[in-house]
Amino acid sequence: MPAIRIANAELPVANIYCVARNYVAHAAEMGATIGAEPVVFLKPTSALLFPGSSIALPEWSNEIHHEAELVVAIGRDCNNVDRAAARSYIAGYALGLDLTARDVQAEAKKKGMPWTLSKGFAGAAVLTDFVPAPAIEPTDVTFDFSINGELRQHADTRQMAFDVPTLIAWLSSRFGLKAGDLIYTGTPEGVGPIRSGDVLHLLLGKLIDQTFNVA
């Protein structure tokens, strides 16, 4: 089972929840609107790609898009937690890329089929190293994603439709959250393709600064 490290503790990854359409400007660029409740999908743990590995583009898609996201790691099991208590269940934060085969996803959307292949292929859940929870204020933090030194996405979590405590409250009430669950919290506007040879860079202040190569 894949595991993450937060400070000195190893945490086996349980489920990988991903939130779609959580920033208004990104929902708009996808031609979607944001409803009263979060839209959530899952990735298999086999999709995880950790620092030091390069990203291999699948040959069955012509359009792999980056979606840079704040990722939350849950540290303790919880059910039906309220917003106020939600933060105490967070073990740490990373940045991630919710890689998406946009052409395959568009086809799935047209047919009303699941997004599993377009979002869950091997390597589709890119993760930086984690920082412990107290280091980050999840409702008021910014992060950047660039390709070959050019800024492509800038996120300000104050722009989230459903902030991190709200997501934890909602997920814990619908699914129940487990220690080791990861939550990809949605991407801001600016998604676009990655190509072979690109150098991808995820940056959150002085806390997270990591690059990934596309093979």
Ligand code: MG
């Ligand atoms: Mg996403």
